[in-house]
Amino acid sequence: MPTIDCSTYQIKVDEAWDQLVNFIIQLKPSSIFVLVDEYTEENCLPVLQVHVPLEFKILKHVAGERNKNLDVCQELWKSMVENRADRKSLMINLGGGVIGDMGGFVAASYMRGIPFIQIPTSLLSMVDASVGGKLGVDFMDRKNMVGCFKDPLLVWVHTPFLKTLNDRQLKSGFAEVIKHALVASEPHWKQIAALNHLDEIDDWGTLVEWNIRIKNRIVLEDPFEEAGRKILNYGHTLGHAIESSLLHSEYMMLHGEAIAAGMIMAGYLSHLKLDLDYNKHREIAELIKRIYGIHTEGITTHLDSIMEFVMSDKKTVNNQLRFVLISDVGQAEYNQPINKNTIGGAIQHYVNMA
Numbered sequence: 475m476p477t478i479d480c481s482t483y484q485i486k487v488d489e490a491w492d493q494l495v496n497f498i499i500q501l502k503p504s505s506i507f508v509l510v511d512e513y514t515e516e517n518c519l520p521v522l523q524v525h526v527p528l529e530f531k532i533l534k535h536v537a538g539e540r541n542k543n544l545d546v547c548q549e550l551w552k553s554m555v556e557n558r559a560d561r562k563s564l565m566i567n568l569g570g571g572v573i574g575d576m577g578g579f580v581a582a583s584y585m586r587g588i589p590f591i592q593i594p595t596s597l598l599s600m601v602d603a604s605v606g607g608k609l610g611v612d613f614m615d616r617k618n619m620v621g622c623f624k625d626p627l628l629v630w631v632h633t634p635f636l637k638t639l640n641d642r643q644l645k646s647g648f649a650e651v652i653k654h655a656l657v658a659s660e661p662h663w664k665q666i667a668a669l670n671h672l673d674e675i676d677d678w679g680t681l682v683e684w685n686i687r688i689k690n691r692i693v694l695e696d697p698f699e700e701a702g703r704k705i706l707n708y709g710h711t712l713g714h715a716i717e718s719s720l721l722h723s724e725y726m727m728l729h730g731e732a733i734a735a736g737m738i739m740a741g742y743l744s745h746l747k748l749d750l751d752y753n754k755h756r757e758i759a760e761l762i763k764r765i766y767g768i769h770t771e772g773i774t775t776h777l778d779s780i781m782e783f784v785m786s787d788k789k790t791v792n793n794q795l796r797f798v799l800i801s802d803v804g805q806a807e808y809n810q811p812i813n814k815n816t817i818g819g820a821i822q823h824y825v826n827m828a
């Protein structure tokens with residue numbers, strides 16, 4: 475299976491485990507910390523321990539986006555100090571995007587930075603979060619408000635981990651697969667456009683690999699998101715606002731579920747502003763509806779809060795909203811100005827699809 479070259483590191487997909495063992499041994503770390511949550515501790519840590527028979531110190535936090543914050547970082551830094559982590563210690567982040575983003579940030583800032591390896595275990599973290607060096611945590615309920623760019627030493631992808639991921643989480647990760655096709659790859663869109671259910675996918679290894687390659691290509695051209703990398707935020711301005719607004723409510727949506735809703739809204743805006751063909755927009759929206767359904771109640775009861783979060787989006791400049799839109803599948807444009815009223819129309823359009 476392949477090795478993908480990124481800027482300063484490599485991503486290895488389904489390679490023989492002894493490569494990882496040798497990589498770590500050559501580093502000669504003074505100690506190895508493995509960050510898990512309760513689900514990756516149960517499902518993934520035993521696999522790692524069998525294949526990488528080295529001495530690990532386990533750091534654990536409670537799973538979920540609600541725990542991707544500075545309080546948990548402080549607890550992790552405290553455990554590391556108590557367990558005498560030093561500059562030669564290695565951190566291995568074994569988990570989904572929450573562990574990758576937060577564990578990477580904890581490592582990148584502990585003693586001004588210790589080396590870390592990402593072992594993504596969810597679909598979302600394999601195809602997206604572990605690629606491209608963005609790390610961070612949520613702050614004041616705003617997504618990824620505190621963080622940094624720092625590359626790992628290595629990303630180790632073992633796609634059999636997906637077997638223990640539940641259906642809802644698998645679907646959540648698939649939203650980023652849809653996104654990659656919509657912003658950058660028409661041929662891949664054709665492969666997924668007619669899906670009714672994710673059970674129809676039989677080769678996850680290939681799907682994960684092509685997604686990593688698409689994201690890596692975009693990141694290599696613009697590592698710090700000053701220009702072209704922004705297209706990866708397709709569906710995220712409204713998606714993040716929905717995710718943040720509903721985070722502590724009974725309507726809580728997973729990251730990918732919120733992004734899926736955000737992509738239907740962005741598709742409608744793309745039709746209005748960039749003449750995306752209306753039938754194409756409907757085709758995209760229907761795929762998303764088949765897989766995720768339409769979530770109206772949480773969104774309609776949190777409209778004010780969603781608008782507030784949209785207005786505080788990181789991409790908003792001088793009070794003007796900036797969206798990523800598509801003129802066709804595979805043709806994305808960033809920094810598209812959109813006014814507040816138009817956004818209300820896009821949300822209503824989504825709700826009407828129910």
Ligand SMILES: NC(=O)c1ccc[n+]([C@@H]2O[C@H](COP(=O)([O-])OP(=O)(O)OC[C@H]3O[C@@H](n4cnc5c(N)ncnc54)[C@H](O)[C@@H]3O)[C@@H](O)[C@H]2O)c1
Nearest residue numbers: 513517537570571572595596598599603608635638639729
């Ligand atoms: N850094 C980036 O570029 C980037 C890109 C996209 C998303 N993200 C971030 O990623 C996060 C979402 O990631 P996620 O969807 O992986 O969520 P997550 O990390 O919460 O993982 C989802 C759930 O699945 C469980 N899990 C993970 N792997 C498992 C496995 N193999 N078997 C059983 N259970 C498993 C986890 O314990 C967790 O409960 C968000 O915080 C988002 O902001 C970051």
